Amino acid sequence: MAADDQKFILNGVKVLDFTQYLAGPSCTRLMAEMGADIIKVERAPIGDPTRTLPYKKNGRSGYFIQQNRGKQSLCLDFSKPETDEILHELVKHVDIIVENFGPGVMEKRGLDYASASKINPRIIMASISAFGRKGPLSHRTGYDYIAQAFAGVVHMTGYPDRPPVPVGMGIGDVGSGLHAFAGIGYALFHRDRTGRGQHIDIAMADALFHIHETNIQSYTVSDGEFEPIRTGAHHALVTPCGIFKCTGGYIAMIVAGPQWPNLCAAMGRQDVRYDPRFATQDARAENQEALIPIIEDWLQSFPDSDAAMAVLEKHRVPAGPVQTIAQAVNCEHYKARDMIRKVPDPILGEVTMPGFPIKFSDTPGAPDILAPLLGEHGPAILSERLGWDQARIDKLKADGILHMEAK
Numbered sequence: 188m189a190a191d192d193q194k195f196i197l198n199g200v201k202v203l204d205f206t207q208y209l210a211g212p213s214c215t216r217l218m219a220e221m222g223a224d225i226i227k228v229e230r231a232p233i234g235d236p237t238r239t240l241p242y243k244k245n246g247r248s249g250y251f252i253q254q255n256r257g258k259q260s261l262c263l264d265f266s267k268p269e270t271d272e273i274l275h276e277l278v279k280h281v282d283i284i285v286e287n288f289g290p291g292v293m294e295k296r297g298l299d300y301a302s303a304s305k306i307n308p309r310i311i312m313a314s315i316s317a318f319g320r321k322g323p324l325s326h327r328t329g330y331d332y333i334a335q336a337f338a339g340v341v342h343m344t345g346y347p348d349r350p351p352v353p354v355g356m357g358i359g360d361v362g363s364g365l366h367a368f369a370g371i372g373y374a375l376f377h378r379d380r381t382g383r384g385q386h387i388d389i390a391m392a393d394a395l396f397h398i399h400e401t402n403i404q405s406y407t408v409s410d411g412e413f414e415p416i417r418t419g420a421h422h423a424l425v426t427p428c429g430i431f432k433c434t435g436g437y438i439a440m441i442v443a444g445p446q447w448p449n450l451c452a453a454m455g456r457q458d459v460r461y462d463p464r465f466a467t468q469d470a471r472a473e474n475q476e477a478l479i480p481i482i483e484d485w486l487q488s489f490p491d492s493d494a495a496m497a498v499l500e501k502h503r504v505p506a507g508p509v510q511t512i513a514q515a516v517n518c519e520h521y522k523a524r525d526m527i528r529k530v531p532d533p534i535l536g537e538v539t540m541p542g543f544p545i546k547f548s549d550t551p552g553a554p555d556i557l558a559p560l561l562g563e564h565g566p567a568i569l570s571e572r573l574g575w576d577q578a579r580i581d582k583l584k585a586d587g588i589l590h591m592e593a594k
Contacts (some may be wrong), residue, residue, distance in 0.1 A: 195222025196550050200375070201281040203274075204228060205298075206259060207235040209331070210315045210358050211287035212254035218283075218371070219257030220543045220553045226277065226568055227258040227559065230265050234364060234561040247534040253541075256530065257556030259564035262590040269588050271296050276573050278306045283371060287315040289328045300386035302545040311374045311384045313367040319390030331359040335392035339415075343402060346419035358398075359391040366394045425468065426475040430509060431487035433495050437509035440482075444468050446504055453502035454485045494536025525552065533557060561592035 193380040197218055202225040204215045212235070219225050229235055240250045263270040275297065279286070284303060287294055293314075300312045302583060317329025318337075332353045337343045340359075345352040370387040378384055383462050401424065402415040421429030427442040427450065442450050447468075451460035459481060464474040471478055489495040492508045499506040510518065516539065521527045526542040543553050566589070569575045583589040 193228075194550075195554060197221040197223040198226065198548070200283065202226065202285060203277055203281045205284065205286035205288060205293070206315070207287065208237055209254060209360035210363045211285055211367075212237070213361045214283050214313065214315065214367040214371070215258065216254050216256065216542075217365070217368045217545075219556060222554055225258040225280070226564075226572075227255060227260050228274065229260055229262040229561060231562075231587075232261050233261055234260070238561065245534055247532065249538055249540075252532055252535070252538050252558040255558045258559055259555065259568060260562050261565045261568050262562030264588050264590065266585070267588045269583065269586070273569070273573075274298060275306060276315045277309065277568075278303050280572050281307070282309070282311060282375070284310060285315070285367065285371075286312070290316070290320075290326050293480070304384060307384075309378060309382065309384045311371060311378065311387070313371055313387040313389060314389070315363050315367050315389045317391050319393060320388045321375065322481075329391070331357045331391065334359040334395055337392045338395035339399065339402065340395050343415060343417050345417045347416050351417060359395050363389050363391040363394040363400070396486070406413035416539040421475060421479065424472050426471040426478055427482055428480075431486055433482045433492045434489055436492045438486060438492055438495060438499075438506050439509055440499070440506040442504060447471075449502045449554050450482075453498050453504055454482070456481070456485070531557060533560070560589045563592065565589050565591055
């Protein structure tokens with residue numbers, strides 16, 4: 188069977204997308220890449236606020252394009268009662284609702300899960316928020332850095348003698364979007380078994396708290412004796428584990444116990460391997476201020492990071508160069524894995540963005556999809572999905588309920 192004839196995994200799955208900014212759109216972006224039919228509901232007059240975020244060219248935001256390809260835009264005036272009628276009708280015709288509004292917004296419009304499930308008992312709804320829809324802090328609004336701070340991520344990032352800093356990208360937003368994406372897949376599986384939809388409550392703070400791989404249990408197992416704190420370029424409990432200076436740049440290296448002899452062999456330093464200060468994992472961590480300069484002096488004996496990486500790779504030492512964004516965009520490995528791709532856009536012509544990170548063996552890659560103009564698909568959605576005639580659609584335009592960006 189030719190690739191064009193194969194069905195994408197989410198072909199035929201219909202999604203009503205009430206998301207904006209990053210967390211929610213990250214979820215529905217992944218679904219669009221897998222062939223889902225997505226109606227992105229936007230508030231008139233500006234739509235998703237990311238349409239105005241930098242970096243922009245010819246008034247078009249690259250940020251918006253990356254997160255919203257493959258979605259159909261329906262732009263409505265939320266102050267008009269007719270908008271709620273339209274949205275309630277659309278709930279009858281979709282499988283999934285995804286939203287990341289602030290607390291109470293969906294309830295106000297009769298579109299929360301309790302209300303939507305009465306309209307469509309098979310509906311699956313994913314709600315993404317900073318602190319979740321249940322709990323003492325569910326009333327709070329928040330964004331990525333706020334969730335990073337609350338989850339202890341900011342506390343663990345930076346140097347101990349300097350103020351804490353957030354991770355320099357939207358890991359809370361994208362991470363919670365990915366959690367919602369996974370949850371929706373399993374909710375669809377559950378619905379196939381039972382016929383029942385359900386509500387999925389995703390909190391950015393939960394998704395980030397879940398990332399702590401060592402910090403929680405190291406604090407509790409030690410009965411509070413060990414209090415995790417940011418340690419800068421190197422791990423507090425494992426050494427070598429961190430970012431090491433080399434000639435012309437930096438190399439990340441994580442050397443667990445079994446790889447310690449490999450690193451010593453690579454350096455040609457059996458004396459270091461058997462030095463009592465470094466003989467065990469605990470000893471290496473305790474004496475990392477002595478060990479790190481030894482490793483960095485060796486790395487800086489090479490003309491560049493590539494030469495050092497070649498020796499590390501030969502000895503199977505887990506390591507990788509710290510790449511700049513410019514280097515990553517031009518990386519042959521990413522190109523070979525289709526992670527650097529140029530996508531078409533009706534205004535910018537072509538945009539470079541990251542590829543789809545999930546590789547399936549038996550289904551094709553991403554469909555040919557574009558990011559929508561504001562309200563671009565409104566008339567078609569009302570006509571094809573709800574069966575409304577042209578006169579009714581024209582009246583919605585005339586009354587300022589249905590908005591469309593001029594092409």
